[in-house]
Amino acid sequence: MSMNILLIIALSPLVGAIIAGFFGRKIGKIGSHLVTIASVAVSCILSIQVLMGLVNGEFTVFNQNVYSWMVTGDVSLNVGFLVDSLTALMMSVVTFVSLMVHIYTIGYMHDDPGYQRFFSYISLFTFAMLMLVMSNNFLQLFFGWEAVGLVSYLLIGFWFKKETAIFANMKAFLVNRVGDFGFLIGIAAVMMAFGTLDYSEVFAQLPQFADKTISIFPGVEWSLMTFIAIALFIGAMGKSAQAPLHVWLPDSMEGPTPISALIHAATMVTAGIFMVSRMSPIFEMSDTALSFVMLIGAFTAFFMGLIGIVQNDIKRVVAYSTLSQLGYMTVALGVSAYSAAIFHLMTHAFFKALLFLGAGSVIIAMHHKQDMSEMGGLKKYMFITFITMWIGTLALTGFPGFSGFFSKDIIIEATHLSDRWGSSVAYIAVLFGVFITALYSFRLLYLTFHGKEKMDNHTKEHLKESPWVVTLPLVLLAIPSIAIGWMTIEPILFGGFLSDAIHVLPQNDVVKEIGQEHFHGAGSFVLHGLTQLPFFLALAGFALASYIYLKKISIADNAKKTFRPIYDLLQNKYGFDDFNQKYIAGGLVSLGNLLWKWSDSKLIDGLIVNGSAKLVNKISKVFRGFQSGYIYHYALVMAVAVILFIGVHVI
């Protein structure tokens, strides 16, 4: 591996973005998409080469600085690359999905006036994401972290006339900033403790820090490693949309669908998962932090999935399913099954991108309508979309043999085996999450592709399969959605592929335990899966969805009436949005107004500043009276003074 290759991988999309961004009008639509697609394709091919090289043992781990960002005091902050198995895997996933999305965008954004701008943004995103995963230090990680946030902001608000879109992008950025606040505090703590932000230098010092404490409140000592791990994880909660910082992700669906697939499903939102895996040496030092991570993940996995059942907007269903799946990954992190989290991250990237792009294909056919209650029966109009969406759904619901099956089963199994505090609760959450996943996923399929055609006649007349630039990525993503689990479970999870990047304490290593005791090849794993509880739960979800949405739709309506309070609770998304809007955003604005009007304007400026000026004015008015200009006034004062003076002395 050479520095030059890595520089080309990282910078090529940036160059593409700059060309499309600044010269988009000159090179035109075709020029713009060609140049960005070429630039991402270069990154993708080279990334896969790097990954292959690492798998073959042709390359070794690469860790080198590119340039010195600054040297301040004894601290040297650098920009540099660390490329090991974990990074190479992420690079390949990111660039591959990005490439698919680039191609797909040609069809999806065909008539959009911001065509070139869109390509410029998604290439810029690819650059930012690569900087994030390729970083060898916290500084550059934070750069990539915020840069992907910036592009996410720009893309959610891509249709800047839409009020909901420009609210959603601001919300996304600000909620992420809350997470980044924790993240930055975590980085500052790392700096304080280790005196460096370089990963390898930090990790090398870790053993000496096991018993160090930090005092936040006087007299209370907390474990420093727990503090750092939780602070960093708060950053991950923002980016990877874990409750209660998940609120921005459903709203981000206001952006064009290609970026929902790329940024808000496959890549950016998994940055938190990646980061925690990268920091596994730190997290491994704190059981408390890992329990926290696990419980947050479990909550998100279960409760966000539930909301998916009541959504009617096709993209929002997929968005809640993304939240839920990110919850699964987070649970995996929490039980020290980092490799399982990364494995699920990878399979999820493929099938979730597929589902989003499939939903996008449906939306194109429906003339940009997203309400599933106006769809139905689309299977006979758009066959490729229909088939690939089924594949994606089977992968998502963990049908044995499909990619999601392997990754999700491992997470459930690992949670079951873990003896971390609270893991039994998490186990229940991820287990029943399977049932919910199947329920909302098949509901989506049935409402969209099966049953009665509920769209208006105008839409119906124009229904047709999307062009090849849309369906090709669907097919290309469907292949890994089926096969990637089968192909890679053994090397990634049990073959030690990620062992150069991920560090797990022997007593925590549940994945290894699964490998030794339960895993005897992918084939038998599938057979084994057919006899397990998750499979039956998924089957139950499938059966229930099939019965309701194919046979007796009235059940859904009745259930809605019978369980009104629960339905309302889910529709209101447990009230997170209302609470934030009313008490947090509203509270801060009221506080700002209060401080401005009373403290700044009335007290400081009114009373003290202008008040003192007025006081001077008043006093001088009094004294001005003495300077009347009449000689007899002055003579009188003199005479009185002389008399008094003499009087005082004489007496």
Add this chain to the structure above:
Amino acid sequence: MSDMNYLSLLIWLPVIAAFGILALGPQREGLARLFAMLASVITLIISVPLWMHFDASTAAMQFEEKVSWISALNINYHLGIDGIAMPLVVLTTFISVLTVLSAWKVIKKNVHQFMAAFLMLESMMIGVFCAQDAMLFYVFFEAMLIPMFLIIGIWGGPNRVYATIKFFIYTFFGSVFMLIALIYLYMQGGTFNIAEIAEIPLTLKEQTWIFFAFFLAFAVKIPMFPVHTWLPDAHVEAPTAGSVVLAAIMLKIGGYGFLRFSLPITPDASSELAGFVIALSLIAVVYIGLIAMVQKDMKKLIAYSSISHMGFVTLGIFIAFALILKGGDTSMALEGAMVQMVSHGFISAALFLCVGVLYDRMHTRLIRDYGGVVNTMPLFAAFFVFFAMSNAGLPGTSGFVGEFMVILSSFQANFWFAFLAALTLIFGAAYSLWMVKRVVFGEVKSEAVSQLTDISKRESFVLAVLAIAVLFLGIYPEPLIDVMRVSVEHLIEQISVSKV
């Protein structure tokens, strides 16, 4: 090093040009503009060697000039720059060119007088950063008020008289105490040479009095909570060029004053009172951040945002004392404060220019009068979003660098310092992006917005130059750190040694 008197040339060239422009009279407006442009560009060119030939390996004053001025009182015309002053001098000459360019068409009344006042202002500001004699510093410090007073008072908005008087009295009030302190120090040490003043032994009690005298002058200038209320008014009433200079350079004189006077002259008092200044700085970050969020006038919003960002400067400077005691990255704190000053020079200038662009077209600064500007001014919108993001401290822009350094170093002093300072990540983004949302995005809000024309070549040139500066400093801050490193180390040595 060259034997040319670069610093004198820098200071006096704009003054001479100013008189020349005045001599042109009110009729020849075009010539006045051209002349002012030429003068500021030449000044910028003269300042380039300061950077190129700067010897970053020494903390000693460079490009020194010394001529006796009032020999009876041992006052000298003594100039020189070190790694702390040099970046600010170059910032001044750089921003000045852009300001002249931005005022090109906007100022229509008495162009020659405006340009002359402006060039004089530039001279005085350069003088402040170059002066090595405290009296000379004081003269420049005060003289600077006059052209600024005129710029706001003559070319300002409807409420300009109130704003100028407030600005003048506030600043004057502060600096009078500085004068008293300087006289006291002269009586103790018989010198006005700043470097020699720093050597005068002082008791803690003396230091405390002197500290507060300096503090009043610089806290008003920078400005710190609670002596900040002149700034929003001054900004609102000032013409765009005035706001740009005010925010980009004049505020920095406060920070520079702390570094040049307060710290070396009263190290023990500064150390004793660091907690007090840190508290005020953190109030600036949080309290002012909240106030910025609810502003209805764009200029006021940016003015409050400036105060909040300046909180990082004073925080970085005074956190250094806590770090010296505890053992932490003191250099990072002080250099962070310096970087923040330079970066804020670029970003605040750009933001005020952006507001100016809108104001020139719509004659209103109220956020609610805008909406959907991106539809009619896409290029402008791109710049505005970019600078708002820089203002929110996005990594990769200069706005991030200083804040990052100060937050990292303040964590080493005290967790809560970092906690409160880091809130700017949320508040800064909130007020910047909420403004962007309401002004730039959305449907075209009104007839007036639909009539807007995108920025001209001249306007985009100015903003593009600033954008490049912001990006460069964000991606590669090392060159800036490099020139100040040794000077900052020298300063740390000075303040680590007790005078008592």
